[in-house]
Amino acid sequence: MPKVLAVIRREFVERVRSKWFWVSAILVPLFLAAVILLPAAFASSGGPKRIVVVDGTGSTFGQRVTEALRAGTTFQASRVTASPGVIDSLMREVGAKRLDGVLVLARDVVRTGAAEYRATNVSSLRDIGELRRVLGSVVTTARLERAGIDPAVMARAEQPITLATQKISGSATTGESSAQSFSLAYFMGIILYMVILMYGVNVKSSVLEEKTTRIVEVLVSSIRPFALLCGKVVGVGAVSLLQLAIWAVAGRVLFSQRAALAGRMGGLETDGGLFQVPHVSTATAAVFLAYFLGGFLLYSAMFAAVGAMSSSEQEAQQAQQPLVLVLVASFLSMFAELNDPSSTLAVVLSVVPFSSPIAMPVRWAAGDLPPVELAGSLVLLIAGIVGVTWVAARIYRVGILMTGKRPSLRELVRWVKAA
Amino acid sequence: MTTPILVLDGVTKRFSGHTAVDGLSLAIPPGVIYGLLGPNGAGKTTTIRMILDIIRPDAGSVRLFSETGRARDHSARVGYLPEERGLYRKMRVVDVLVFLAEMKGIERRVARARALAWLERLGLGPWRLRRIDELSKGMQQKVQFISTLLHEPALVVLDEPFAGLDPVNTQVLKDVVLELRQGGVTVLFSTHIMEQAEKLCDQLCIIARGRKLVGGSLSDIKRTSSGQHLTIGFDGEAGDAARLFAERRLVKQVDDYGQYAELELTPGADPQELLRLLVASGARLSRFQVMEPSLHKIFMDLVGRDAARPVVREELITRA
Numbered sequence: 001m002p003k004v005l006a007v008i009r010r011e012f013v014e015r016v017r018s019k020w021f022w023v024s025a026i027l028v029p030l031f032l033a034a035v036i037l038l039p040a041a042f043a044s045s046g047g048p049k050r051i052v053v054v055d056g057t058g059s060t061f062g063q064r065v066t067e068a069l070r071a072g073t074t075f076q077a078s079r080v081t082a083s084p085g086v087i088d089s090l091m092r093e094v095g096a097k098r099l100d101g102v103l104v105l106a107r108d109v110v111r112t113g114a115a116e117y118r119a120t121n122v123s124s125l126r127d128i129g130e131l132r133r134v135l136g137s138v139v140t141t142a143r144l145e146r147a148g149i150d151p152a153v154m155a156r157a158e159q160p161i162t163l164a165t166q167k168i169s170g171s172a173t174t175g176e177s178s179a180q181s182f183s184l185a186y187f188m189g190i191i192l193y194m195v196i197l198m199y200g201v202n203v204k205s206s207v208l209e210e211k212t213t214r215i216v217e218v219l220v221s222s223i224r225p226f227a228l229l230c231g232k233v234v235g236v237g238a239v240s241l242l243q244l245a246i247w248a249v250a251g252r253v254l255f256s257q258r259a260a261l262a263g264r265m266g267g268l269e270t271d272g273g274l275f276q277v278p279h280v281s282t283a284t285a286a287v288f289l290a291y292f293l294g295g296f297l298l299y300s301a302m303f304a305a306v307g308a309m310s311s312s313e314q315e316a317q318q319a320q321q322p323l324v325l326v327l328v329a330s331f332l333s334m335f336a337e338l339n340d341p342s343s344t345l346a347v348v349l350s351v352v353p354f355s356s357p358i359a360m361p362v363r364w365a366a367g368d369l370p371p372v373e374l375a376g377s378l379v380l381l382i383a384g385i386v387g388v389t390w391v392a393a394r395i396y397r398v399g400i401l402m403t404g405k406r407p408s409l410r411e412l413v414r415w416v417k418a419a
Numbered sequence: 420m421t422t423p424i425l426v427l428d429g430v431t432k433r434f435s436g437h438t439a440v441d442g443l444s445l446a447i448p449p450g451v452i453y454g455l456l457g458p459n460g461a462g463k464t465t466t467i468r469m470i471l472d473i474i475r476p477d478a479g480s481v482r483l484f485s486e487t488g489r490a491r492d493h494s495a496r497v498g499y500l501p502e503e504r505g506l507y508r509k510m511r512v513v514d515v516l517v518f519l520a521e522m523k524g525i526e527r528r529v530a531r532a533r534a535l536a537w538l539e540r541l542g543l544g545p546w547r548l549r550r551i552d553e554l555s556k557g558m559q560q561k562v563q564f565i566s567t568l569l570h571e572p573a574l575v576v577l578d579e580p581f582a583g584l585d586p587v588n589t590q591v592l593k594d595v596v597l598e599l600r601q602g603g604v605t606v607l608f609s610t611h612i613m614e615q616a617e618k619l620c621d622q623l624c625i626i627a628r629g630r631k632l633v634g635g636s637l638s639d640i641k642r643t644s645s646g647q648h649l650t651i652g653f654d655g656e657a658g659d660a661a662r663l664f665a666e667r668r669l670v671k672q673v674d675d676y677g678q679y680a681e682l683e684l685t686p687g688a689d690p691q692e693l694l695r696l697l698v699a700s701g702a703r704l705s706r707f708q709v710m711e712p713s714l715h716k717i718f719m720d721l722v723g724r725d726a727a728r729p730v731v732r733e734e735l736i737t738r739a
Contacts, residue, residue: 002521003522010518014507014509014514209507212505213505213506213507213508214503217468217471217473218499218501218566219522220473221471221491221499222491222522222523401468
């Protein structure tokens with residue numbers, strides 16, 4: 001037993017010591033931060049727009065528009081009364097970049113609903129959208145006033161509605177919203193795919209290193225090959241869990257600080273931003289972890305077999321292609337599952353062991369799931385792990401001592417039978 | 420005779436129709452340096468791998484320490500240096516040593532102390548925290564050699580231990596091997612370099628094509644394996660030497676270099692008769708010496724041209 005512990009410790013310590021571990025520990029959260037912050041930063045680049053409202057309405061309408069614009073954070077608005085030549089002089093200001101744009105309100109704007117915005121940049125959907133929204137709302141109010149509607153009635157009518165979406169699991173709400181469900185499922189899919197592949201390949205390299213350096217001869221004269229394999233998988237698995245923990249903590253901090261960070265980058269925090277802060281329930285976290293561990297065990301056993309049957313990194317690269325393909329396919333099928341979590345395809349993929357480690361957590365996060373399916377999928381996954389490990393361990397045992405060309409499929413079958 | 424520490428009994432290993440080791444039996448008494456000699460492809464490495472339970476024999480048995488159980492059960496008492504060398508390239512020297520000692524059941528702290536002492540002794544002290552791939556090949560070999568000894572085994576198995584070492588390091592390792600024997604450790608090593616074997620071995624076994632050709636103590640083998648040997652040096656005039664050397668009644672085999680010849684006499688032949696005939700034929704001799712045959716000679720005689728035939732380098736696993 002202490003020998004297995006030594007194998008586990010070596011795998012863990014050497015990997016955590018390597019710079020690659022820390023590079024990916026830092027890069028992934030950085031990438032995440034970029035995904036969260038950059039859209040906000042781009043959307044609000046340059047801060048508020050300086051515009052002048054040229055008020056030709058001859059009523060309080062121009063004043064109201066200006067105030068409504070000032071209430072937002074997109075524009076820094078001031079108002080001048082329309083007079084001959086004022087537009088031309090303002091256009092010169094825009095040309096000299098002392099001003100970003102001019103909003104021209106004609107006398108009959110309330111009736112026609114037509115206004116004009118002249119600016120150096122009229123392609124910012126965000127700016128134009130904001131202008132349109134403010135104008136529309138002020139025009140509506142003005143028109144209703146003209147029609148003699150009581151302002152109090154209008155205020156009540158304008159009371160906005162809030163639509164909160166709550167995912168129901170079983171019969172209880174989980175606190176996860178639909179936008180959150182999507183981004184959570186999406187992130188979980190990406191991370192499962194990435195980590196299983198990354199650390200599966202790690203197991204393969206570890207096996208291959210011991211094989212090519214022939215250390216394995218010394219090792220298997222002291223420890224059973226199966227124990228060596230187990231120690232390796234557990235050690236690398238522990239590293240992957242540490243990596244996940246680092247990401248989780250970094251992600252949590254980033255998400256919770258995202259308003260502050262976005263603000264510091266000159267952006268503005270809008271709650272309808274690109275990504276909602278995902279609320280991860282305990283059950284979701286448990287499903288994620290269970291399938292991560294299951295997927296890792298399943299794939300790392302196969303990756304170990306790949307390492308054992310190859311004699312060089314190049315050979316292993318080729319031999320692992322089928323495995324990687326299956327993983328990539330499971331990853332890509334995630335989009336079908338997000339689209340319709342209860343389609344036949346999604347159900348099948350989330351039950352079959354080779355794709356379930358990615359498909360099932362995605363389905364779980366995306367929508368409601370019958371407990372029977374979850375249980376069945378887990379049972380099949382465990383059965384898959386046992387079966388695959390049994391075969392992989394046999395290939396491993398024979399392969400690590402084997403030199404020469406890569407075995408054919410028929411030879412592999414013979415190894416499994418002979419071992 | 421004392422109880423052997425290692426007994427091979429009719430051990431056979433076949434690879435896809437080719438027999439790598441064929442009914443090999445040997446017994447190694449404790450405390451000796453035992454040489455397993457043979458040409459390339461003779462089955463030395465396969466034999467060693469079977470001794471260490473890395474591969475299983477198809478027939479026959481291997482018994483260690485006259486106990487039952489497989490080699491892995493005794494691994495704490497066995498040290499093994501494989502033929503093809505290698506260590507974890509990215510690990511630090513001392514960490515590799517500690518890990519490999521742990522594989523033999525040594526506690527970390529003990530392993531560390533021993534590793535540092537050995538590194539110091541073999542002049543690798545300043546390198547202890549370097550990564551393996553920063554070391555020269557020779558240094559890596561020394562590190563690996565240390566790793567086979569850290570758990571203080573009773574039996575040390577070295578597969579071609581001196582291959583690729585410079586003379587200085589070879590001497591260092593030879594000293595360590597001799598010291599091990601003084602400490603009562605049994606050393607089994609394989610080589611195809613006879614000069615090394617002749618200097619180091621108490622007992623040996625020569626194998627070729629998986630079969631044992633001869634085995635026993637070095638002196639016994641020299642006494643019994645071949646007849647009398649002569650070294651003859653000519654002083655300019657060889658007389659009728661060429662014809663006399665072809666005389667099968669006297670000479671069994673000859674390596675004639677012109678001014679110098681090595682002969683093996685036909686059993687029962689008298690060296691004095693050859694001397695008389697040579698002198699009578701007009702040869703001038705500078706040297707006429709009855710020799711104990713070198714191990715190299717014995718080896719060449721036994722293995723002969725058979726060894727020159729190409730042998731397929733075999734893989735470890737039965738594919739049949």
